[in-house]
Amino acid sequence: xxxxxxxxxxxxxxxxxxxxxxxxxxxxxxxxxxxxxxxxxxxxxxxxxxxxxxxxxxxxxxxxxxxxxxxxxxxxxxxxxxxxxxxxxxxxxxxxxxxxxxxxxxxxxxxxxxxxxxxxxxxxxxxxxxxxxxxxxxxxxxxxxxxxxxxxxxxxxxxxxxxxxxxxxxxxxxxxxxxxxxxxxxxxxxxxxxxxxxxxxxxxxxxxxxxxxxxxxxxxxxxxxxxxxxxxxxxxxxxxxxxxxxxxxxxxxxxxxxxxxxxxxxxxxxxxxxxxxxxxxxxxxxxxxxxxxxxxxxxxxxxxxxxxxxxxxxxxxxxxx
Amino acid sequence: xxxxxxxxxxxxxxxxxxxxxxxxxxxxxxxxxxxxxxxxxxxxxxxxxxxxxxxxxxxxxxxxxxxxxxxxxxxxxxxxxxxxxxxxxxxxxxxxxxxxxxxxxxxxxxxxxxxxxxxxxxxxxxxxxxxxxxxxxxxxxxxxxxxxxxxxxxxxxxxxxxxxxxxxxxxxxxxxxxxxxxxxxxxxxxxxxxxxxxxxxxxxxxxxxxxxxxxxxxxxxxxxxxxxxxxxxxxxxxxxxxxxxxxxxxxxxxxxxxxxxxxxxxxxxxxxxxxxxxxxxxxxxxxxxxxxxxxxxxxxxxxxxxxxxxxxxxxxxxxxxxxxxxxxxxxxxxxxxxxxxxxxxxxxxxxxxxxxxxxxxxxxxxxxxxxxxxxxxxxxxxxxxx
Ligand SMILES: Cc1ncc(C[n+]2csc(CCOP(=O)(O)OP(=O)(O)O)c2C)c(N)n1
Numbered sequence: 001x002x003x004x005x006x007x008x009x010x011x012x013x014x015x016x017x018x019x020x021x022x023x024x025x026x027x028x029x030x031x032x033x034x035x036x037x038x039x040x041x042x043x044x045x046x047x048x049x050x051x052x053x054x055x056x057x058x059x060x061x062x063x064x065x066x067x068x069x070x071x072x073x074x075x076x077x078x079x080x081x082x083x084x085x086x087x088x089x090x091x092x093x094x095x096x097x098x099x100x101x102x103x104x105x106x107x108x109x110x111x112x113x114x115x116x117x118x119x120x121x122x123x124x125x126x127x128x129x130x131x132x133x134x135x136x137x138x139x140x141x142x143x144x145x146x147x148x149x150x151x152x153x154x155x156x157x158x159x160x161x162x163x164x165x166x167x168x169x170x171x172x173x174x175x176x177x178x179x180x181x182x183x184x185x186x187x188x189x190x191x192x193x194x195x196x197x198x199x200x201x202x203x204x205x206x207x208x209x210x211x212x213x214x215x216x217x218x219x220x221x222x223x224x225x226x227x228x229x230x231x232x233x234x235x236x237x238x239x240x241x242x243x244x245x246x247x248x249x250x251x252x253x254x255x256x257x258x259x260x261x262x263x264x265x266x267x268x269x270x271x272x273x274x275x276x277x278x279x280x281x282x283x284x285x286x287x288x289x290x291x292x293x294x295x296x297x298x299x300x301x302x303x304x305x306x307x308x309x310x311x312x313x314x315x316x317x318x319x320x321x
Numbered sequence: 322x323x324x325x326x327x328x329x330x331x332x333x334x335x336x337x338x339x340x341x342x343x344x345x346x347x348x349x350x351x352x353x354x355x356x357x358x359x360x361x362x363x364x365x366x367x368x369x370x371x372x373x374x375x376x377x378x379x380x381x382x383x384x385x386x387x388x389x390x391x392x393x394x395x396x397x398x399x400x401x402x403x404x405x406x407x408x409x410x411x412x413x414x415x416x417x418x419x420x421x422x423x424x425x426x427x428x429x430x431x432x433x434x435x436x437x438x439x440x441x442x443x444x445x446x447x448x449x450x451x452x453x454x455x456x457x458x459x460x461x462x463x464x465x466x467x468x469x470x471x472x473x474x475x476x477x478x479x480x481x482x483x484x485x486x487x488x489x490x491x492x493x494x495x496x497x498x499x500x501x502x503x504x505x506x507x508x509x510x511x512x513x514x515x516x517x518x519x520x521x522x523x524x525x526x527x528x529x530x531x532x533x534x535x536x537x538x539x540x541x542x543x544x545x546x547x548x549x550x551x552x553x554x555x556x557x558x559x560x561x562x563x564x565x566x567x568x569x570x571x572x573x574x575x576x577x578x579x580x581x582x583x584x585x586x587x588x589x590x591x592x593x594x595x596x597x598x599x600x601x602x603x604x605x606x607x608x609x610x611x612x613x614x615x616x617x618x619x620x621x622x623x624x625x626x627x628x629x630x631x632x633x634x635x636x637x638x639x640x641x642x643x644x645x646x647x648x649x650x651x652x653x654x655x656x657x658x659x660x661x662x663x664x665x666x667x668x669x670x671x672x673x674x675x676x677x678x679x680x681x682x683x684x685x686x687x688x689x690x691x692x693x694x695x696x697x698x699x700x701x702x703x704x705x706x707x
Contacts, residue, residue, distance in 0.1 A: 046496055052526050057485050057519030064489020067474065068497070072489075087516070091479045092486070099463035099475050102681045137682055160684040187687070234687035 001149045002172040005035050005111075007180060008153035009073060013043050019157060020065065022049040023058060023075030023111075032077055033113060033172055055085035062108050063092050071107045073157060079114040080123035086131070093162045094137030106162045109153070114142075115205045115255050117170035117302055119295040126292055127256030132164045133232050133265065140232040141186055142166040144207035146176040148230060154183040168205035189236035191243060195225035198249035198315050201240055201266055203229040206253045206303065213308035222312055232262060240266070241273045248279040249315045253308055258286030280315045357592075361556035361566040365600050368575040369633050377575050379643050385423060385574040386638055387652045389631050392418040392442045394656035395451065396605070398663050399441075399458075403609040407667045409460045412439045416604035419574040419630035420536050422446040424599075427581035428504055433472045435487040435505040437480070439536075443506060444473050451659065452666045461671040481511040484520035484533065491529040491588075502530045502588045504581070510541020512555050521596065525562040530588035532581065533596045536571060538603040543616035559596035571599030572630040602628075675701060 013019045021039055023031070027050035030037030039048035051058050055076060062072035076082035082089075089110070096106045116125030132140045141156055141163055143149040149167070156163035163186065192207060193214050200210040207228045214224040227243050229236065244250045250270055252263035263284035270282050285303045293301045368374050396415045402408040414421050421442035425434060428447065436443055441454045449471050456465025457476050464475040474490075477483035487505035494501035511517055512535055524531045535555045539546060552558055559566030569580040577599055584595035602625040606613035613622075638644035679686060679694040686694065 052519075052522050054515075054519040054522065056516055057488075057523045060482065060485025060516060060520065061489035061492065061523055064486035064491070064503075065493040066489075067468070067486065068490045068493035070493045070496075084515070087479060087482060088485070091482060095463075096475070097683070098681045100468055100681075101462065101464070101677075103464075103467040103469060104475075105684060139683075234689060237688060 001143070001146050001167075001174050002033055002035050004146045004150040004178065004180075005153055005167065006037055006039070008150045008157070009036065009039060010042065011180065012073075012154060012157040013039065013047060016071065016157075017047075018069060019071045019073060020047055020049065021073045021075070022051050022062065024051060024053055024077050026050060026075050031075060033169065035111070035113075035167070035172075036075065055082060056088050059085040059088040059093065059108075059110065063088060063096065063106065066106050066108050067104060071109075071157060073109045073111065076110060076112045078120075078124045079112055079126040079128050082110070082112050082128065085110075089132075089138070089162075089164075090135055094135045097161065098137060105160045107160050108162045109156045109159075109165050110162065111153075111165045111167060113169040113172070114166045115168050115170060116292060116298050117205060117255075119298070120169075121295065122292070125295075125298065127254070127287065129166060129232055129254075129256055130261050132166075133262060137162065138233060139163040139186055140166065141230065142168060142204040142232065143230065144168065144171065144192075144204055144228050146174060147178050147181055148228075150178070150180050151182070151184050152186065152230060154180075155186050158183065159186060166204060170205050171208070174208075187231045187234040187236060189227050189229045189231070189239040191225060191239065192228045193224065193226040195223040196247060197223045197225075198251060198312055199225045199227055199240075199243040199247045200251050200253055200308065200312075201227050201229065201243075201270070202253040203232065205255055209303065209305060210253050210308060213305045213312070216305055217309060217312055220309075220313075222316065224312065235266075235269065237269060237273060240270060244270055244274045245277040248277055250274075250278070250282045251285055251308065251311045251315065252282065253285045253303055253311075255287050255302055257289045258284050259289045261286055283311045283315060285311045357565055359560045359563070359565050361554060361559070361568040361598070365568040365570045365598075366576045366580055367570045367573050368579060369573045369637050374575065374637060379641075381578065382575065382634070382638055383643060383648075385419075385426070385578065386631075386634055386644065387655065388422045388426070388446055389418045389574060389634060390652040391656045391659055392422050392446065393631060394653075394660045395442060395445060395663070398660040399455065400605070400609055402664070402667055408455060408458050410608050410610060411458055412608045413603070413605035414439060414442050416625060416629065417536055417538055417571065417601045418442060419634075420534065420571040420577050420599040420601055423574040423577035424504060424506070424534050424581045427578055427585050428502065429585075431472070431499070431501050432585070433474065433487070433490055433501065433503045435474045435483040435490075435503060436476050437483065437506055437508060437511065438476050438478045439508065440476065440506050444471070444476070447471055447473060449473055451663050455667070459667070459671070461673060462677075481507050481514035481516040481520070483507075484516055485523060487531050487533075488520050488524045488527070488529050488594075491524075491531045492527050495530060500530075500589050502532065502585050504532045504534060504585070506534050506536065508541060509535060509537040509539070509546050509555060510544065510549055511535075512558065513541075513549055521558070521562045521564065521594070524594035525564045528591070528593040530591075531594045532584040532588055533594065534581065535596070535598045536601055537598055538571075538601050540603065540607070540616070542607045542611065543613075545616075554598055556596060556598035562596075564594045564596055567595060567597045569597060569599050571601030572628055572633065574630060574634055601630075604629075 027040035453465035556566035
């Protein structure tokens with residue numbers, strides 16, 4: 001996946017001289033995850049820039065660059081280190097188009113490696129998507145496959161609006177035979193697996209977990225559908241609700257905390273729109289409502305296959321009662 | 322192990338013997354060779370009332386005078402509009418007109434201004450329509466103008482956050498080969514914010530063509546400078562970033578214009594950023610809603626009134642025979658015309674379209690916003706029918 005992301009930036013930079021990559025260690029080193037590997041060499045330090053170590057400064061400078069017609073692609077080194085930039089993100093990146101009645105769009109991509117499962121120490125495993133989702137003016141996108149990593153990042157760079165591009169860091173090393181495909185617009189969910197019994201609504205790092213759970217559920221006689229959201233904002237109600245209407249049951253699965261988390265919004269939307277089709281309440285399988293745990297305990301926190309299957313079992317029970 | 326043994330052998334040497342190992346600077350450390358003086362002068366630069374004023378261009382002096390008179394009138398008019406409920410709030414720059422205006426006039430047309438919420442006068446001096454400059458404060462929209470048209474960024478309410486934008490824009494302009502300079506304005510309180518420091522550092526590292534102007538008007542709402550910083554001056558902060566710091570009398574329009582013009586020229590020729598601190602004073606309260614008597618003494622305000630930017634310029638112009646009663650009257654009348662027009666236009670009810678709420682959130686509305694727009698449209702239609 002890391003290579004697909006890098007290819008997406010390279011292709012975008014080659015096609016459009018206004019695309020600039022910037023962040024901490026993105027140049028000579030190629031990023032701590034090597035996602036920007038080779039870009040500085042190929043396009044020069046003016047196009048792929050090692051910035052001073054200051055997230056608000058990086059994003060704030062990107063705002064000014066966007067004002068002058070550039071398309072900055074900003075790397076935040078780790079999820080929890082993006083927080084110093086929230087002021088710029090919330091007050092300016094997300095609002096500039098609105099404040100200026102469309103005169104100043106902010107075509108900025110903010111790439112954030114996010115989520116756990118790689119044994120990272122404190123502050124290296126947060127899932128911050130709920131904060132971004134709660135901010136009008138931002139798009140929030142997260143790929144789960146190598147193909148989508150390429151396609152969605154190309155779409156994000158092409159977007160005239162700011163996109164928070166969440167990269168599931170534990171999928172960085174996932175592999176697939178792929179070739180750069182047509183760029184799909186942001187905002188479309190996709191059904192990754194067809195099923196009839198219940199819908200697992202998920203995204204990013206939890207997609208492979210849900211696919212695995214769906215395979216395991218087969219043995220229990222449960223035929224699960226898996227919807228990969230790909231985009232949290234905008235939210236594809238159509239695909240999600242079409243699926244839930246077919247299956248009548250839904251579980252939202254994500255790593256980030258459950259209370260006030262993305263699943264709360266998704267469950268509410270599904271309930272509002274599909275109430276009469278539902279045979280059980282929409283359930284959530286999320287991380288615990290705790291600060292991200294130390295690496296030796298993270299497996300207890302992260303929703304795995306068993307927890308997903310437990311939820312599915314509860315759905316069946318609700319349905320049968 | 323080797324290094325441990327070496328160290329213990331030096332420790333065991335008899336006292337007085339020449340140590341085998343002489344301390345040298347750390348290998349990566351380089352002495353600074355840049356000849357540009359970074360420290361500000363000990364005194365703020367003044368021109369008015371000194372011999373240096375002889376070099377000042379009379380036309381510029383008169384232009385500044387007319388603009389200051391207009392700016393002062395703008396401040397009183399806008400403050401009056403708050404009392405009539407026509408403006409939600411107005412942060413006056415009464416007393417600060419010289420830095421606002423002389424700084425803006427130091428820019429070329431192609432340059433950019435990055436103002437804070439207080440800097441409406443700088444924006445107006447740059448040619449922005451006085452009514453458009455007030456939409457933020459009136460409340461009919463956040464930014465009343467197309468920033469590209471006058472090259473004025475939206476007035477920034479969160480303190481110091483506009484400074485990194487100025488750096489990014491100036492950097493982008495230079496990458497494109499344009500000789501554009503960005504002037505970023507901030508208050509003394511704003512210099513404590515992280516964004517101030519990050520912006521200065523980025524600008525210096527990138528050698529971006531930016532001029533930072535701190536208007537030190539003594540207070541951040543109620544908090545005096547002494548509680549804001551322990552630095553000898555705010556201009557001193559430049560040194561640590563590797564850019565020159567300049568101190569100027571912010572009530573001396575000619576001095577401000579001179580220092581800013583030099584800094585802009587330096588930035589334009591690739592010399593990098595400058596931090597300018599203009600020492601001034603806000604005569605009015607923080608905004609019309611603030612009670613300044615709670616945190617400062619009347620006597621202090623009076624000493625600053627004696628150093629009023631208009632007063633000291635007028636004195637100079639009069640002494641040199643450049644300004645007489647007719648000239649004064651002409652400037653006052655021009656300002657009055659501006660004020661009357663501003664009043665009249667601000668008294669007209671702005672026509673707002675509620676559907677605009679959804680128009681500029683994204684380039685293309687999301688399905689969520691389309692639904693909500695439909696809801697509001699239905700509510701408006703129902704209201705219309707009722
Ligand atoms: C980030 C942020 N914190 C707090 C405020 C509230 N606030 C508005 S003006 C002000 C004081 C600013 O003082 P200074 O920077 O000296 O500028 P001045 O008002 O004197 O021009 C404060 C605290 C704000 N606008 N932004």
